Amino acid sequence: MFEEYDEYRNKIREFALKEFTEEMAAEYDRKEEYPDELRKKSLSLGIIDMQNPAKVMIAIEELCRVDAGLGIAVTTPYFGSEVIMLFGNDRQKEILQDVYKGKYILGLAVTEPSGGSDVAGLKTTAMKQGNKYILNGSKMFITNGAIADYLVVLARTSEDPNPHHGLSTFLVNTKSKGFNANKLVDKLGVRATNTAELQFNNIELNEDDLIGEEGKGFYYIMMFFNISRIYVAAQSLGIAIGALDRIKSYIKENDIKDEDSMFRLSDVGTHIEATRQMTYNAASYLFEFKPKPELTSMAKAYGSETAVYAAESAMEMLGDKSLYEDVQRIFRNAKIMEIWEGTSEIEKLVIARYILKGE
Amino acid sequence: MKEENNILKETVAEFCDKNLDEKKIESEGITHGITELLASQGFLGATIPGKYSGSELDNTSYEIILEEIAKNSPSVAMKIFILNSLYYPSVKGTSAETTLSDAASGKLNVAVDFINRANDIKENAGKLSGTLINVLGSDAEKIILFNENTSIISGPFGYSDRDFMGFRGIKFGDITLDNTATVLDSKNRKGEILEASYGPLSAIALGMISGALQKAIDYTSVRKAFGNYLKDFEPISFRLAQFRSTESVLRSALYGEADPYYVFNLAMESIVEIARYSVNAHGGYGYFQDFGVEKFYRDAIVMKSIFYGNQELRKLAEHVYSEKINFV
Numbered sequence: 001m002f003e004e005y006d007e008y009r010n011k012i013r014e015f016a017l018k019e020f021t022e023e024m025a026a027e028y029d030r031k032e033e034y035p036d037e038l039r040k041k042s043l044s045l046g047i048i049d050m051q052n053p054a055k056v057m058i059a060i061e062e063l064c065r066v067d068a069g070l071g072i073a074v075t076t077p078y079f080g081s082e083v084i085m086l087f088g089n090d091r092q093k094e095i096l097q098d099v100y101k102g103k104y105i106l107g108l109a110v111t112e113p114s115g116g117s118d119v120a121g122l123k124t125t126a127m128k129q130g131n132k133y134i135l136n137g138s139k140m141f142i143t144n145g146a147i148a149d150y151l152v153v154l155a156r157t158s159e160d161p162n163p164h165h166g167l168s169t170f171l172v173n174t175k176s177k178g179f180n181a182n183k184l185v186d187k188l189g190v191r192a193t194n195t196a197e198l199q200f201n202n203i204e205l206n207e208d209d210l211i212g213e214e215g216k217g218f219y220y221i222m223m224f225f226n227i228s229r230i231y232v233a234a235q236s237l238g239i240a241i242g243a244l245d246r247i248k249s250y251i252k253e254n255d256i257k258d259e260d261s262m263f264r265l266s267d268v269g270t271h272i273e274a275t276r277q278m279t280y281n282a283a284s285y286l287f288e289f290k291p292k293p294e295l296t297s298m299a300k301a302y303g304s305e306t307a308v309y310a311a312e313s314a315m316e317m318l319g320d321k322s323l324y325e326d327v328q329r330i331f332r333n334a335k336i337m338e339i340w341e342g343t344s345e346i347e348k349l350v351i352a353r354y355i356l357k358g359e
Numbered sequence: 360m361k362e363e364n365n366i367l368k369e370t371v372a373e374f375c376d377k378n379l380d381e382k383k384i385e386s387e388g389i390t391h392g393i394t395e396l397l398a399s400q401g402f403l404g405a406t407i408p409g410k411y412s413g414s415e416l417d418n419t420s421y422e423i424i425l426e427e428i429a430k431n432s433p434s435v436a437m438k439i440f441i442l443n444s445l446y447y448p449s450v451k452g453t454s455a456e457t458t459l460s461d462a463a464s465g466k467l468n469v470a471v472d473f474i475n476r477a478n479d480i481k482e483n484a485g486k487l488s489g490t491l492i493n494v495l496g497s498d499a500e501k502i503i504l505f506n507e508n509t510s511i512i513s514g515p516f517g518y519s520d521r522d523f524m525g526f527r528g529i530k531f532g533d534i535t536l537d538n539t540a541t542v543l544d545s546k547n548r549k550g551e552i553l554e555a556s557y558g559p560l561s562a563i564a565l566g567m568i569s570g571a572l573q574k575a576i577d578y579t580s581v582r583k584a585f586g587n588y589l590k591d592f593e594p595i596s597f598r599l600a601q602f603r604s605t606e607s608v609l610r611s612a613l614y615g616e617a618d619p620y621y622v623f624n625l626a627m628e629s630i631v632e633i634a635r636y637s638v639n640a641h642g643g644y645g646y647f648q649d650f651g652v653e654k655f656y657r658d659a660i661v662m663k664s665i666f667y668g669n670q671e672l673r674k675l676a677e678h679v680y681s682e683k684i685n686f687v
């Protein structure tokens with residue numbers, strides 16, 4: 001599947017191997033800073049093509065294979081763009097074009113301090129007053145939160161008895177009065193990405209800041225997750241292959257032949273192949289506009305477990321050698337896969353619901 | 360557990376609550392002040408003989424100290440372990456034995472190196488040169504080198520910190536030997552020293568399991584999702600309950616009659632999974648240092664990577680078969 005992109009894949013791999021040097025990956029990991037120069041470079045070289053989701057998926061996989069911290073940093077400035085692409089108005093789509101050109105950085109803010117799994121339980125409000133919406137509340141763990149120019153924000157616009165019905169999405173300019181971002185530090189991994197806590201204090205939003213229709217926000221975000229979870233599965237796939245690359249070279253360099261190591265190698269390889277098949281399969285439905293959320297959630301949940309399993313295997317197999325190699329960074333990066341864009345537990349709830357719904 | 364052991368357990372727990380600020384230890388390292396406190400309590404030289412100002416405690420007491428401290432700070436527990444389970448047996452009966460007084464009183468920092476090989480070091484008229492990469496323990500005056508031989512190297516050394524993921528309190532760093540360091544003693548003792556460490560290492564692992572798990576149990580008792588406490592969701596509370604069973608059985612085994620090989624095996628086979636799931640139960644908060652749970656996951660995998668590999672599994676299998684096995 002997706003063999004037609006092999007040439008593109010090679011180009012991305014070359015870019016990652018050339019630009020994501022060990023020194024650079026270690027430096028941004030240590031400093032916990034966003035590598036903006038790398039973002040600009042990746043754009044100027046046409047590494048990211050947001051018009052083609054298959055290319056995005058492949059780029060994510062190949063970049064994360066070399067280093068997930070830098071790989072995600074380079075591919076995440078567009079986070080949330082699909083919501084605008086699918087439901088946004090002309091003005092918002094113009095802003096999106098500037099995001100694609102690298103003029104602006106975007107982010108998507110759903111999670112709140114009181115909860116991320118229960119999306120419909122969120123507390124941020126954007127109540128209508130005259131022809132304005134007044135945004136109040138706070139968001140937690142928002143990627144790009146402190147560096148974004150615009151954020152897609154999910155907020156409650158009415159107290160509908162069905163909690164899913166009263167939510168709407170807005171495109172919020174981070175220069176708005178009443179916006180405050182506080183960068184969160186000391187993450188376990190993906191430390192080249194920016195994560196922030198946000199406060200919205202009586203931010204005035206215009207009607208044309210509303211994305212799509214009022215009251216449909218929950219459904220837009222769930223649709224977005226159908227896409228973004230494929231990308232997380234691709235991040236996981238990349239991380240797992242990266243871990244396998246390290247295991248393979250360690251085995252070869254040290255002429256390791258024992259069966260215990262061979263069996264572990266084979267288990268990691270099998271998990272990776274299953275993840276690849278599941279991810280590409282779910283992606284091919286999605287890219288033909290026939291998303292199958294259960295397949296997406298399976299790929300995301302299984303893929304993230306694979307990333308963690310492969311990373312832990314690399315640590316254990318390289319033993320004390322893993323400690324001063326990039327392997328320990330792979331290990332720290334991998335764990336986020338099981339948390340963001342819906343934890344594994346949330347994916348399992350989605351999967352179970354669809355299985356029961358099916359024939 | 361005997362009454363006096365319970366008293367010791369409570370004393371150590373109280374000491375940790377009062378004196379060990381784990382977040383600070385993770386970011387600033389184990390300060391001299393903490394080392395002095397550990398020494399004054401007799402924890403630092405737990406098993407070191409009284410004639411060297413050590414506490415000369417029995418194994419159970421030593422393991423209780425390690426477990427209780429590791430619940431709070433795996434780094435501090437590891438520091439005590441290095442002095443008592445690695446340094447003490449390495450210098451015992453050698454000319455370096457007298458340095459144990461400094462070790463027990465907190466005046467001697469010891470680093471351990473499992474990674475570098477003998478040919479990373481050059482010797483010239485008794486003086487050493489070379490670089491040792493990623494040595495566990497910073498600002499050391501002595502290094503125990505576990506390679507082909509077990510060597511004690513005496514400083515001064517050059518030292519530079521490395522970014523490192525596990526046991527941040529004692530840090531990993533690169534040590535340069537600049538024609539000033541000397542070998543104090545060198546014998547092949549690695550096997551016997553590490554084997555005798557199974558109990559103490561299991562005690563640290565148990566403390567880490569217990570510390571991580573307690574955080575997850577506490578968090579899932581107060582955090583809500585979908586209007587329910589996290590503990591109300593079966594997959595969460597069932598899993599945490601299952602881990603508590605493992606923890607409890609492990610503790611009984613460690614302080615009971617169980618074979619240290621099996622205790623160590625159980626500890627190493629469960630520690631990473633329990634620490635990982637404890638992070639999970641915290642959702643996004645678990646991914647940040649502030650919540651004090653991700654460190655258990657980092658420390659767990661580092662511990663497993665250093666102390667539990669193919670060699671240990673081979674030893675375990677031979678222990679079970681009671682004979683040397685010709686592994687293919």
Ligand SMILES: Cc1cc2nc3c(=O)[nH]c(=O)nc-3n(C[C@H](O)[C@H](O)[C@H](O)COP(=O)(O)OP(=O)(O)OC[C@H]3O[C@@H](n4cnc5c(N)ncnc54)[C@H](O)[C@@H]3O)c2cc1C
Binds near residue numbers: 115
């Ligand atoms: C580095 C980082 C970057 C992030 N970036 C973004 C971002 O850009 N935008 C954004 O909106 N969010 C972002 N997030 C937030 C992330 O999506 C949430 O952390 C995640 O969805 C979990 O929410 P929570 O942290 O509130 O955990 P909770 O919802 O409180 O869940 C805690 C635990 O309970 C489990 N749980 C919850 N409900 C159930 C149930 N019914 N059954 C069984 N188990 C359950 C969860 O799986 C989890 O293990 C980011 C998080 C991190 C750490």
